[in-house]
Amino acid sequence: MTKDRKVEGSNSRGAMLRRVLGAILCLGSEVAHSQSARMPWPPELPAALPGATFYMSDKSNVVLDFHGSVQDPDLVIFMAGNQYPVFPELVAAFREWIASQASHRGAKVERIFYATTPPGRLIDAMESGRLALGNFWIDVRPDALWPDVFMTGPRQQRRLLAGKHVDDWSIYARNRGVVLLVRTGNPKNIRGVADLARDEVRVAISSPVREPASFESYSNTLRAQAGAQFPEMLLKKPSTTSPAAVHHRENPQFIYDDIADVAPMYYHFGAYLKTRMPQHFDYVSLPQEGNFRDALAISLIRNAPHRAAAQAWIEFIRSDSAAAVYERYGFDYAAADERIRRENK
Numbered sequence: 001m002t003k004d005r006k007v008e009g010s011n012s013r014g015a016m017l018r019r020v021l022g023a024i025l026c027l028g029s030e031v032a033h034s035q036s037a038r039m040p041w042p043p044e045l046p047a048a049l050p051g052a053t054f055y056m057s058d059k060s061n062v063v064l065d066f067h068g069s070v071q072d073p074d075l076v077i078f079m080a081g082n083q084y085p086v087f088p089e090l091v092a093a094f095r096e097w098i099a100s101q102a103s104h105r106g107a108k109v110e111r112i113f114y115a116t117t118p119p120g121r122l123i124d125a126m127e128s129g130r131l132a133l134g135n136f137w138i139d140v141r142p143d144a145l146w147p148d149v150f151m152t153g154p155r156q157q158r159r160l161l162a163g164k165h166v167d168d169w170s171i172y173a174r175n176r177g178v179v180l181l182v183r184t185g186n187p188k189n190i191r192g193v194a195d196l197a198r199d200e201v202r203v204a205i206s207s208p209v210r211e212p213a214s215f216e217s218y219s220n221t222l223r224a225q226a227g228a229q230f231p232e233m234l235l236k237k238p239s240t241t242s243p244a245a246v247h248h249r250e251n252p253q254f255i256y257d258d259i260a261d262v263a264p265m266y267y268h269f270g271a272y273l274k275t276r277m278p279q280h281f282d283y284v285s286l287p288q289e290g291n292f293r294d295a296l297a298i299s300l301i302r303n304a305p306h307r308a309a310a311q312a313w314i315e316f317i318r319s320d321s322a323a324a325v326y327e328r329y330g331f332d333y334a335a336a337d338e339r340i341r342r343e344n345k
Contacts, residue, residue, distance in 0.1 A: 039280075044064070044067060061134075064249055065249070066117075067114050070113055070144075070145045073111045074108040074109050074112065074309050075109055076113050076146060076149075077115070077147065077148065077313070078150045079150065080151065080153060080213070081115075081118055082269070083151065083296070084248065086325060086326055089325050093316075094109070097319065097321045101315075104312040104315070108306070109309050117245075117246060118211050118213065118245070119150070119153075119213065120159075120211075120213060122150075123160065125138075125140040126146075126165065142305060146304075148300070148310035148313070149300055149314060150165075151298045153294050153296060153297065157169040157299055157343075160301075164302070166300065167302065168299065169343055170299075170340060171296065171297045171341070172296060172326075172334050173331045174334070175294055175296075175330075176267040176330055176331065177292065178286055178292070179266070179270040179283040180265075180286065181251065181255060181265045181269065184279060188201050190284055192287075193222055194226055196222075196226075196262060196264075197234070197237075202241065202259065202260045202261045202262070203240045203262055204250070204255065204262070204263040205234060205242060205251075205263065206243065206251075208231075211243065211246075211247055215231075217292065221264070222264065224289075224290030225287065225290045225291070265283075267330050268329055270282075271330045272329065295334075318336075320336075
């Protein structure tokens with residue numbers, strides 16, 4: 001073989017090797033991307049955005065828990081974020097309801113902004129005056145962005161009362177307790193709370209420091225069904241994962257990414273995720289005995305910037321129209337007399 005042919009053969013083999021290595025690297029990159037891609041969350045915008053310019057990059061600048069525009073809103077709703085599945089349909093039902101209400105005909109409700117983060121973070125922002133999202137921040141002040149109503153449990157309503165943000169609140173709904181969110185097919189064969197203690201079962205659960213309200217909710221059920229120290233034992237397991245900020249987004253993502261096998265979550269989360277993403281999620285029901293249910297309450301912020309719209313929204317939330325939407329999404333609505341009863345203790 002001549003020297004030229006040897007070089008040509010060597011170059012050919014080198015080119016082939018480079019192509020093979022390139023293909024392997026590309027495949028590895030695709031596999032890594034598929035294992036860590038953002039979950040395919042259903043859209044939650046209250047309305048379409050015709051003509052808008054979109055600028056989104058997975059795991060970089062996708063914002064899930066802020067809905068609508070912070071600029072010149074007609075109504076601002078802060079809430080316990082676990083209600084996020086309800087709101088697209090709820091906002092549509094509100095607009096239909098208010099169109100039939102002569103007493104609220106003057107209220108502007110076209111531009112509705114709502115935030116579905118953990119409620120404690122929103123109250124923190126009300127007290128600090130600013131909420132930071134990476135390189136972007138929102139000024140949280142009465143002359144910038146400020147809530148008109150707050151929809152959260154009594155624990156956080158009491159905090160708002162102590163901060164002189166509200167005068168009272170009324171309960172409108174309750175969740176249906178806790179289930180165990182798992183991957184479709186339930187590969188670890190999880191049947192109840194006791195299975196969370198198994199060495200091979202990786203658990204995702206709210207942090208008692210970063211999300212004390214949801215941790216308290218879930219731990220009440222875990223203690224009742226598996227013993228007083230069970231939540232603390234789970235937190236000490238080396239394989240247990242706790243979200244950085246927002247369990248209703250991060251826990252499903254942990255399961256989707258195969259970082260966790262199971263997460264205690266409210267029934268309405270399990271039902272929503274199983275219905276919307278059946279190829280990824282299922283849930284295991286827990287016994288009713290010792291399965292705690294939390295209330296949701298609504299309050300009017302004392303210095304609400306959009307008072308007429310806020311009062312219309314509160315009346316709507318106390319209506320059977322709102323009840324029908326919440327019940328379709330796995331909540332139980334309060335009786336009519338409880339919806340109007342004011343609490344301040």
